[in-house]
Amino acid sequence: MKSMVRNMEGSKQVVLGVDIGGTYTKFGYVDRKGKCLANASMPTNAHQPATQFFNRLRKESRRLFNSLPQKCEWIGIGIGAPNANFYKATIENPPNLSWKFVDVRAELGKYYIIPLAITNDANAAALGEMIFGAAKGMKDFIVITLGTGLGSGIVANGRLIYGADGFAGEIGHTTVDPNGRQCGCGRRGCLEAYCSATGLCRTVQELICNTTEPSELRKVSYEDLSAKMISECALRGDRLAKQAFETCGHILGIKLADSVAHLSPEAIVLSGGVAAAGKLIFEPTKRSLEEHLFPIFRNKVKLIPSRLTESNAAILGASALIWNM
């Protein structure tokens, strides 16, 4: 892409990647090869107005730029944020942030005239995998982020699918069971109520209730429970913890088979905290996926882990918005 600023002889082009989270905002400068040259974070302080946030971001990112070890040319800003609209460059009613509606282009336009792009975190993750990670060179794939919730980014014909309104890729809110678990979105039976860190914890409670299987997790309150704890427990041989992953993978496989029926992707990339459990989640998911696939799709779709460094994945993904222009 063409830079909007003066091309500096011998300098390296970098993009500022920003990941706006409910508590912290991470940012860093990423080069064309996906190397993060410097990164930092600051509290989002989402109770304060968005204008203050973007002013702080400007100062902090300038400070970080000045600390870069070599001469760099800053060519754009890519942002991943909850409920971000790619078309309008807005953030609308983000969960966990009190901002209601933010016109990001107007906020950053006060300070910069370089290219800006914004999308939700799962879409950014998908671009990150396509440009730098596990989906390099692929034209059709899906990224599933198994964090607190279940996010997804879909690429078809080599392009992210934003849909008519900019909000496509909400596989976490497809329906497992119309009469099932309550979801944070107000509906019932959403996939993310079963397949996510939270979903995994809920499944542990269900197994504690429905089975007599002994488990060290019976000593832990729901609020103290985490996906990491369940994973460690399963690795120590706790059968209830293992069953929770089995159930999670079983349901995820059924629903991913639906996604394949729509999109016939070359691969599905699983990323995020729950995916870090490795075999515990990949094996039952793969088994269930193959079992529930329409026959022509069987043994074709790769189920693979992310290849972005976990700590920088969101920054890399956000920067990919600009590198992919």
Add this chain to the structure above:
Amino acid sequence: MKSMVRNMEGSKQVVLGVDIGGTYTKFGYVDRKGKCLANASMPTNAHQPATQFFNRLRKESRRLFNSLPQKCEWIGIGIGAPNANFYKATIENPPNLSWKFVDVRAELGKYYIIPLAITNDANAAALGEMIFGAAKGMKDFIVITLGTGLGSGIVANGRLIYGADGFAGEIGHTTVDPNGRQCGCGRRGCLEAYCSATGLCRTVQELICNTTEPSELRKVSYEDLSAKMISECALRGDRLAKQAFETCGHILGIKLADSVAHLSPEAIVLSGGVAAAGKLIFEPTKRSLEEHLFPIFRNKVKLIPSRLTESNAAILGASALIWNM
């Protein structure tokens, strides 16, 4: 697109659209505006080798071309066929045809050097709606064909989604219930086992079994039953027949909400025999769709009927493969 044959002064450009069905093959010459200038049909005779079929098609389509009322320039051939692969221009293990594997480019390459494109009938229908019909000007939409089975064609970012292997768009084989009705594909609980002409007939049997509701359909054997008969019955006030449409729409709405969560389309076009029942199917589908949508998608997605003339829809759709190049 550029024509491969000599441009004839004052002539009209036409595309041969071909719809290969299990029993009959329809074909016709379609102009750039979607007007079918002449059409005909011939038995598919799928028990004979494919080579014989394409030889007959060549003769019959030449005869039809010669009968065109004005001077025309034939610029391409678009074909809709079951299990057609867009990338490879092949037909692979088509249900209801005994051809196993057909290299369509090789078969037609013996006779023609004009552009050729082939895809399955539901994808062709989607292109037809985009170029000539209800989805004119749309970049993100889904077409659902409710015939004997449930076919689907998905357009995102203005392009049909073929997926990694050329077979994307099999919404009819997403799962309603992993322990549900047997499907012709060998799996259980596929959407098309509930929502299609066949699915509707099966639901009538279920209602006859599970309810005591009187109905004239209790006098009809399953083999004699048709979607049209159920529709006529419902219009006469038969409550069991109406309930069958309600159930069909309810299930279709739940699964289309999943499709919207993936793709956020501007519209979903319902076409085919069951869609011809109008309000009987559109009303319960729309109600269930809105009820099961993730909140940000509510009241955004249009549910609309096809705008291609039923009798020529498949020919128009097949020709759109070339007009869309």
